[in-house]
Amino acid sequence: MAVNLPPPDPKSLYPVPGVELGIAMAGIKKPNRKDLLVLRLAPGAVVAGVFTQNRFCAAPVLLAKKHLKNSVRALVVNTGNANAGTGKDGLGRALSVCAMLSKILNCKSRQILPFSTGVIMEPLPIDRIQAGLPDAVAGQASWLDAAEAIMTTDTVPKAVSRKVKLSAGEAVVTGIAKGAGMIRPDMATMLGFVATDAKVAQKTLQSIVKRVADKSFNCATVDGDTSTNDSFILMASGVGVEVRSEKDKNALEQAILEVSQKLAQAIIRDGEGATKFVTVKVERGRSEAECRKIAYSIAHSPLVKTAFFASDPNLGRILAAIGYAGVKDLDTSKVELYIDDVRVARAGGRDVQYREEQGIQAMKKPEFTVRTILNRGKAAATLWTCDLSFDYVKINAEYRT
């Protein structure tokens, strides 16, 4: 069902020196599925991250944020249970998972970052995780295995890789992510992990992670629901080539951005029930904030999303969404609207040149761009979203049961 998203070719995914992966089938929610991932980092690796702004942020997120300050040795990720909305008990369970893994790895609990994804408000089955950990530590898994081990309602594993030339040689950037529903990241996606072998300062990495998140995961929305567990983690093992100059930093950041954008777009392509991948651009606004406001208004409107699903150029719904976005002094008589290259509206109404067949033609494709031109400034914003289909309702009415 995913839109133009074939499974990743295993050969396209480069291993990252200094990052070792292991997975297990711990039976956290269902038996016989990969649901536990451990990423071990070489000594001296640095890690940076951004996390959900949801006030009900999950117990593992609280710990991961805190432990990020230390010298991180491993990440442990489970699917099947989000350990969110679980109060103090949930915090205790997340801490136990760190403790168990730290014993096996002979390090401190505070050197472990825990992550969880799945159902909210259920107690995390730590006994099952404990039983699965030795397998996950012993195994030698690929990045594709790792991508599979963090899936929930995802139908396709998401993994992307790039090589980048720095002054001292070549570095690798490989990342995985999961998504599908409750996707409207407010700092990051539900779970995104990107690793490089480059040697780079933690401070630099932290500045990169913020900028990259804003241009990748924070531009993706399936349903407007900001998850309790959003985390985007960037790791640099440091066993590879060193970042020596501003130019090196920019090259590395660009590779990380490319990987992250591909992963964020993959989440939308595999959005719950998605049949269309839609890029929403808002241009010539006064500020990026107002462009994003209007873009989110379009991308979150159930009426617009069902029209996408039906390939129905019911474009008045898009105008309505622009109109209620909350840009109080918007002069609608200046607004232009395009579907791909077809101008459908101008001067506050339908473009006289526009014929409906053009709109249908554009919207029938699995991918198209909705472009709004405000004609009141120089700022712009871009989002990626998907349609609202029968299957979105089916998946979310049936999830859990």
Place this chain on the structure above:
Amino acid sequence: MAVNLPPPDPKSLYPVPGVELGIAMAGIKKPNRKDLLVLRLAPGAVVAGVFTQNRFCAAPVLLAKKHLKNSVRALVVNTGNANAGTGKDGLGRALSVCAMLSKILNCKSRQILPFSTGVIMEPLPIDRIQAGLPDAVAGQASWLDAAEAIMTTDTVPKAVSRKVKLSAGEAVVTGIAKGAGMIRPDMATMLGFVATDAKVAQKTLQSIVKRVADKSFNCATVDGDTSTNDSFILMASGVGVEVRSEKDKNALEQAILEVSQKLAQAIIRDGEGATKFVTVKVERGRSEAECRKIAYSIAHSPLVKTAFFASDPNLGRILAAIGYAGVKDLDTSKVELYIDDVRVARAGGRDVQYREEQGIQAMKKPEFTVRTILNRGKAAATLWTCDLSFDYVKINAEYRT
């Protein structure tokens, strides 16, 4: 499909002296359906209204707002075409409709309030309206006929009536509304018309309409889409008893509020594809604004709405929606969550007493209340909403085609 919403009993709908109704089948979008309504007012009647905040507000809304200042003689309402997103041409067409009706009624165009509902961005077929107007002026229609003549995707006509005792005698309050989709009024519903025969000053009426809108139509949301055509109009023909005291005013306002709340709730009960009518209460917040923010966040979450549809107490989704509502300093460890009388969450997590069967039992009913207690102040807010079902997608993917 509407939730606990039988069609109105014609005998329960009191005529309003000083208000005459006429309808026609003008074939605006489809043949053989009531799609044109004219409400004529006695000389000296006063009218007050509140309108959509959508920047793409429809041409008729612009005119109705402007004409409201004059001595209003009639309202003309068509369904099948919203005359929104139609620019200057749309404004000209709305003005033509006023001119045509004013000729028949022998008054000025500026004494007519025009209203339209239906598809956005299509030119209003004024020739068909012109052909239908004589019928609509000649006829003697009931309030039930009137309610039917303004329906779009509504499955049940919406009309409510009350009698109220004032010091000088009894007054009547009767109202009609339409809704179904694109419902998240930001001042009023798509179309709501409430009339009384009481004699009351325009200034008083205007203050009543604002307060009533905030406690009725502005508490309703189907899909978070604020329409381009929202209008809530309050009419007092003045041929009945006079409002003589503050007590009279309060009694009249209460009757108008009751009628308006019933109409607003009827819109939600008949929300597109609705199978559940859900009251969302947020209590003990610091301000009404933050309570409304959280209530809207719950009521607009596609994940929460699909869980309502499935009668699935996937309550973590509600906690997530509370968490991302944007109340930055919310202490989640103080939040309590109830489904009807069942406390499901406290102290930031699941209530230890709570058993899932209780949640399923409560949510299986066609009507229930989701109550969030923030424990940080004395303010509260209430919204009414419905679930997100297969039929919502079906209706909105197929509307127009």
